[in-house]
Amino acid sequence: MISDKPYLQSWRPVYELSSAVLWFTSMNIAITLMFFSSLPTVGFMVTTALCGTITLTRLAQALPRWQRHQRLKGKKLTLFTLTAKQCQTLQQQNSDKGVWLGWGFEWQRQHGQLAWDLLRSDNQPAKSESIMGAGWIHGMEEHEQTLFQPLAQVQMHTMVIGVPGSGKTRLFDLLVTQAVLRNEPVIIIDPKGDHDLASHTLRSCELSGSQRRFMKFHPGFPADSIRINLLQNFNRSSELASRIAGLMPSGGDNAPFQAFAQKAVDAVVQGYLLCGQRPTLVLIRQGLEGGVTQLLIRALTAVCSSHFPEVEKKIASKSQQHKVNQETIAHRWIKLYREQIMPENPCTDVEGLISLFEHDRAHYGKMIATLLPALGMLTGGPLARLLSPDPTDIDDLRPCTHTANLIEQNKVMYFGLDSLSDPMVGKAIGQLLLADLAAVAGDRYNYSSAHSQQHSQPINLFVDEAAEVLCPQLLSLLNKGRGAKFRLYVATQTLADFEAQLGSEAAAEQFIDNCNHLICLRTQNPETQKFITDKLPPVRYRYFIRNQGINTDANRPMEFTGNLSEQQLEETGDLFPPQLLGELPNLEYVARLGGGRLLKGRIPIICSPES
Structure with a gap:
């Protein structure tokens, strides 16, 4: 339904200004003739007053339209000097009104109507070479306000x-x-x-x-950077495995490799936690790349010693007597765990390490080959001490957090x-x-x-x-x-x-x-x-259609009839034209x-x- 409010063309030329100039010129002519003419001055004074009154009237009508056209030039960039006083003002405004978002206005239907009219008119302002974008978009509103967003909404x-x-x-x-x-x-x-x-x-x-x-x-500036452990916070050890496995390419043919890598990382993390050591990227890389033998021995030592305190000394003495390698020691611990501890007090954390230790080495190396480069990038050079910091290192004065x-x-x-x-x-x-x-x-x-x-x-x-x-x-x-x-x-x-x-x-x-x-x-x-x-x-926008035509009768060719009509219509459009988003300054x-x-x-x- 068409609105009953009158629709005025907002972007037509300011004809009132030309009219004001004409009446002002007439007023000056009347004043000049009053001094050089022998006619009575009363007539010239009345004419001058009439021309002056009409000039002021036309100026009053032209000024709002002229100002509206001037706003199409856009706003210049604004510098905001942040002094101590301005800091206090911002703090108070944040507390009372919310987050300050600069200056502007709430875009409503009337602003969309003005923009829609301007886009359809032939009077679009020329774009400046010094200003990127269409500055006239912000000129749709006469009064700019300070914009705030309530903190509860942020x-x-x-x-x-x-x-x-x-x-x-x-x-x-x-x-x-x-x-x-x-x-x-x-x-x-x-x-x-x-x-x-x-x-x-x-x-x-x-x-x-x-x-x-x-x-x-x-x-890029390790000397000026803090040291931070990005694996410090977790609720379950499986979270760390998911984070690190997430660094690998996912989907498609990589899914089995990612799943195996996640399982391997989880076993290594569980092993470090059993040993009372917080895992870092460097430690996880060492556990995966160098094999889990040493970590498995430490984890089994911790688990078995909690049930049999003297067993560590026995295995250590046997190993020294026969000078066996680390894998043989690991097998002895595994045998002890499975025979004496696992039946009554199984530990799933250490069993994951045992499974990884007994896995085929060639297949194991292929399955984690995609993960090791990602870990290598994060643990090489200065990044090793930045992302895997040692809080007890007194020689490194950089903050650790x-x-x-x-x-x-x-x-x-x-x-x-x-x-x-x-x-x-x-x-x-x-x-x-x-x-x-x-x-x-x-x-x-x-x-x-x-x-x-x-x-x-x-x-x-x-x-x-x-x-x-x-x-x-x-x-x-x-x-x-x-x-x-x-x-x-x-x-x-x-x-x-x-x-x-x-x-x-x-x-x-x-x-x-x-x-x-x-x-x-x-x-x-x-x-x-x-x-x-x-x-x-x-929203619905209004516009005018003007029609004109001339008709003649074949039997009476010298007779013409004409018509001129004007029709107001409405059309559904966007509240904010999407193409204008590409022209924002x-x-x-x-x-x-x-x-x-x-x-x-x-x-x-x-x-x-x-x-």
């Missing part, structure tokens, strides 16, 4: 989409700065290792007066994965890190009391270029992390990035749908544009927040007072 996770250079790093800078000022734990996973994001995060910590909160990990400790100490942690130099290692580190964080989230959810969960600090997790570190644990954090007070911000370039990793469009959409909020900067992919705008409700976005809000905003460039 826990429902946010997806950020945008091509390189569109402003994802600046948006992360804005969000990270506010999380730091709220005194909450922050973890940033950046596959490409953006130096700007790292330095800006450090700057936020310095301005908030807590520089010591900042910590950094970067494989793990993810649960980072969260407990309220740290601001930046992980640069250096995927540009070595994408395989960067992806493996990112997946292990996300798996460790998922284990921490599970601990918080399962073992924290209701009171402690209520008063615990939210954890802000920022994942840039998420497709490069995509793994099941990231999906688990999106699905279930809210219960552990994880707030995820996941950034990518297009929907196709997830399709390439997950194998289908449906799986990619399922992944993105786990995020209640979506912030889209400029994106060129048509499928991504359509996916974003299809979630918005359709830098640092401008469209946000579809949970609950149906659609925001058109722009973000500032945060800088310190010294810059």
Whole structure:
């Protein structure tokens, strides 16, 4: 049904301005003639007053339309100097109103109507060579406001989409700065290792007066990085086996190799735990690559000695007398275990190691051949001490920690994965890190009391270029992390990035749908544009059709009849035209927040007072 409200063409030329100029000229002519003419001045004064009145009237009518056309030029990039006073203001605003998302307005039907009219008109503004994108999109609203998102909604996770250079790093800078000022734990996973994001995060910590909160990990700069054990946190030993086996190519012909590798890693991990030793990547590689003989002897010694304290000395003395090798010693321990302990007190953990020890060596080497290169990359060179740290090494002065400790100490942690130099290692580190964080989230959810969960600090997790570190644990954090007070911000370039990793469009959409909020900067992919705008409700736009015609009668050719008609119609369209997502200027976005809000905003460039 067509609305009863009058429909006005918003983007026609400002005819009132030309009329005002004409009447103003007439007023000046009347004033001039009044001084040089011998006619009575009353007539000239009346004419001058009439022309002046009409000029002011036309100017008043032209000014709003002229301002509307001026807004089509767009907004310039805005610098936001983060001083100590501004930090206090941001802290107060976060507490009262929520997360600051820059400036803009809530996009509604009237803004869509203006954009729809402009796209259909012949008066579209020319694009500037100095500004990328169509700046007129932000000019659909006269009054710009400060945009906020309530903190209660932030826990429902946010997806950020945008091509390189569109402003994802600046948006992360804005969000990270506010999380730091709220005194909450922050973890940033950046596959490409953006130096700007790292330095800006450090700057936020310095301005908030807590520089010591900042910590950094970067494989390209091992001397300046912390040491972190990515296998520190787990609830069951099988979790570690799943994490490491997940580094192998999955699916197809690789499935049997991955299953065997997972079983082998699980047996080795169980062996280290029986020996009272926490497994690391280096230890697991040693256990798999060098054989499990030595580890099996240690594990059987621990198990058998708990039942027969003197048995270790007997086997050791026999071995010294006959000078037997390690495999013979292992067989003696296995025989003792099976004859005297297994019937009444079986230990499934050590039985897995025994099975691995008795497995055909040639077949064993083939089955784990795919896993060893992945472990070798993570345990070679400086990475060996970075990812498998020894806390008792007093010669290494670099901090040694793990993810649960980072969260407990309220740290601001930046992980640069250096995927540009070595994408395989960067992806493996990112997946292990996300798996460790998922284990921490599970601990918080399962073992924290209701009171402690209520008063615990939210954890802000920022994942840039998420497709490069995509793994099941990231999906688990999106699905279930809210219960552990994880707030995820996941950034990518297009929907196709997830399709390439997950194998289908449906799986990619399922992944993105786990995020209640979506912030889209400029994106060129048509499928991504359509996916974003299809979630918005359709609206009806009005437009005019003008018809004219001339008719004549063959019997009376000199007689003509004409008609001129104007008709108002409505047509269903998108609330936000999808093609405009490919024309957004830098640092401008469209946000579809949970609950149906659609925001058109722009973000500032945060800088310190010294810059």
